[in-house]
Amino acid sequence: MPRKSNKVVKREIPPDAKYGSVIVSKFINKLMLRGQKATAERVVYDALLLTSGRADGSPVEVLEQAVKNVTPALMVKSRRIGGATYQVPVEVEENRGRSIAMRWLISAARARHGNSMAEKLAAELTDAVRDQGAAIKKRSDVYRMAEANRAFVHYRW
Numbered sequence: 306m307p308r309k310s311n312k313v314v315k316r317e318i319p320p321d322a323k324y325g326s327v328i329v330s331k332f333i334n335k336l337m338l339r340g341q342k343a344t345a346e347r348v349v350y351d352a353l354l355l356t357s358g359r360a361d362g363s364p365v366e367v368l369e370q371a372v373k374n375v376t377p378a379l380m381v382k383s384r385r386i387g388g389a390t391y392q393v394p395v396e397v398e399e400n401r402g403r404s405i406a407m408r409w410l411i412s413a414a415r416a417r418h419g420n421s422m423a424e425k426l427a428a429e430l431t432d433a434v435r436d437q438g439a440a441i442k443k444r445s446d447v448y449r450m451a452e453a454n455r456a457f458v459h460y461r462w
Contacts, residue, residue, distance in 0.1 A: 349426070381450050
């Protein structure tokens with residue numbers, strides 16, 4: 306008897322209150338620690354205000370551009386074949402890539418030395434828009450790793 310393949314239904318995330326944007330809402334949820342959503346919202350909104358002052362454009366456009374610049378196209382995945390582990394390059398799905406980009410931006414901002422989290426996040430977003438910073442470096446490192454392991458692409462499935 307053939308198996309029934311049920312697709313996982315993606316939950317729709319409601320847009321944020323201030324800008325009415327889903328990407329801002331997702332970014333707030335990724336930044337949130339220990340369920341403190343109000344704090345995460347304040348940090349993100351302050352960071353977007355600072356960023357829109359530094360980079361030209363609306364705050365939501367700046368965030369979307371930063372996420373787009375950091376989003377990886379290729380990544381490596383470990384595959385164990387015959388006792389050896391290979392780093393196999395795989396293409397990244399759009400939603401997963403966006404999620405990874407947000408995670409990299411937030412971790413790079415947390416690693417920065419600075420005053421407040423809003424300022425650190427604003428600096429990282431500004432750098433990402435200009436194709437600089439730790440998150441962009443992470444993306445290029447991952448891409449370089451995928452290119453170096455191009456020989457193992459036939460192990461992808």
